Amino acid sequence: MTGRFVLQNVKTINGIAVDIILENGKIIEIVPPGTGIGDKIIDYKQKVFVSSGWIDLHVHAFPELDPYGDDVDEIGYKTGVTTVIDAGSTGADQISDLVSSYKNSKTNVFAFLNISRIGLKRIDELSDTSWLDEKELKKAISQYGDFIVGLKARISKSVVGPNGIEPLKIARKFSADTGLPLMVHIGSGPPDIREVLNLLEQQDIITHYLNGKANNLFDEKGEPLPEFNKAIERGVHLDVGHGTASFSFPTAEVAKKRDIRFNTISTDIYRGNRLNGPVYSMANVLTKFLYLGYPLKEVIDAVTVNAAVWLRKPELGRISVGDIGNLTLFSIEDESTLLQDSEGEKRMAEKRVVVKGVVINGEFNEC
Incomplete structure (x- = not known):
């Protein structure tokens, strides 16, 4: 209409x-x-x-990638999300293909450029540092600067292989040289999460901050790591990035108890976890945070105002x-809804x- x-x-x-x-x-x-x-x-x-239209700061919307791909409108406007940011599906080699794939889409799209030129063609894209090609990265940014909002580095064991923390050190240099912040995926170590945190700066994003893996951001007593507190004090941005393996109800409950609150709520959605769960949609993920006891305004601000401010596009986060x-x-419907996290833990919500x-x-x- x-x-x-x-x-x-x-x-x-x-x-x-x-x-x-x-x-x-x-x-x-x-x-x-x-x-x-x-x-x-x-x-x-x-x-x-x-x-204002919901903004999903972490999706995978390059349809030809398998398993980490999807059609942008299926995870965008058809689910109430008006703007999505592809989180590093492509690097310099395929960023032009990513842009072309959205020509006939309605949903607004931006992207984080994967620091590896091969992107998610392989899921160990940082295991060979020769793929971290600054010349090609800068060329991609010069061509698609209006589309690229930051750089994506997936810093977990299965991605970096034997290289440990080195890819993040290289990403830090790329960030300094281009002026673009980093979105850093965290997960299983090595590298140790403390090494990762110490390299993050203001405006950088930690995505998957509520994961339940052994290498997470809280100690065995549920206290936030000192390095985590210092990163928050420096202005590092906390993003949910639910995904197939990166959101834990117990971790989220610990974070809320310790008042470690999200800046943005994102889905890390792609075809598999949209159709088969545990993500399904942004609405389903937001329902989880209402269940956890966060006020509606705080939950909605996380996918509107806060995301728009990070993007430096405040008009996307207002109704004017x-x-x-x-x-x-x-x-907000009074309906009993069974919710599941990324580790199989289940909770029954009374509203959705x-x-x-x-x-x-x-x-x-x-x-």
């Missing part, structure tokens, strides 16, 4: 009812509930929330007259997030 239309009787995250009027792709008015005038009126009867319409419409619709670049779609 395009033209002039009204999202009538929707609630903001603060519980205020409004009508939002859109025309020619833009928000043109925000008026009291029931007063909006348009060619088409969609009345939500104050049962549906509206937020004059902006292009990117909005997510959702409800249900996406009702999305406005993507001014066009309304039901979900």
